[in-house]
Amino acid sequence: MLTTDRGQEISIIDKGIQINSPESTQVINFADIDTLTINEDNVLQISASGVVMQYQLVNTDNNQEFINQFGIAKLNATNKAKEEKARAEEEKNKGNGNINIHIDNSSKGPQQQAAAYVPGKKRVSKLTYVLLAFFLGGLGAHKFYSGKTLMGVLYLVFCWTSIPALIALVEGIIAITKKADADGCIYM
Structure with a gap:
């Protein structure tokens, strides 16, 4: 236990x-x-x-x-070891007339809480990723931004079909639903 x-x-x-x-x-x-x-x-x-x-x-x-x-x-x-060090420090400061305040923000x-690390995924700004997916997603800008260069090139090559733009729109919506960490980042 x-x-x-x-x-x-x-x-x-x-x-x-x-x-x-x-x-x-x-x-x-x-x-x-x-x-x-x-x-x-x-x-x-x-x-x-x-x-x-x-x-x-x-x-x-x-x-x-x-x-x-x-x-x-x-x-x-x-x-x-940390507890022993804190006790020793406390004993050292006892009785010297000083007021000691210990604040632990650990x-x-x-x-x-930060988003958990996800192997194989890159941490990116949620806002930037969503904006790139919506406005330049047909060109694969959000894929380049998230470090998926090969997918970005594929989006760029097939941008004339409008299929990458539709997929990027869906990916942007998915990114909106992901919970961001304290810094506003998600893993993509």
């Missing part, structure tokens, strides 16, 4: 991952999970059905390994 900085407990059950919090219990089925990783900062990132969830991990039962169908990841000791809320 994993514990987060918000007091949530994350465990593996037969059908997926269960997240228990004081308010509710959530189960994410294995079939819905696209990716699951624990990075070097002990952040568990679950991408399921296009939604990215991040949990700052602080503890495991007896430092056990987190094992599931996606592989093995172990909670490392970097958080313990955890991002859902509105600040």
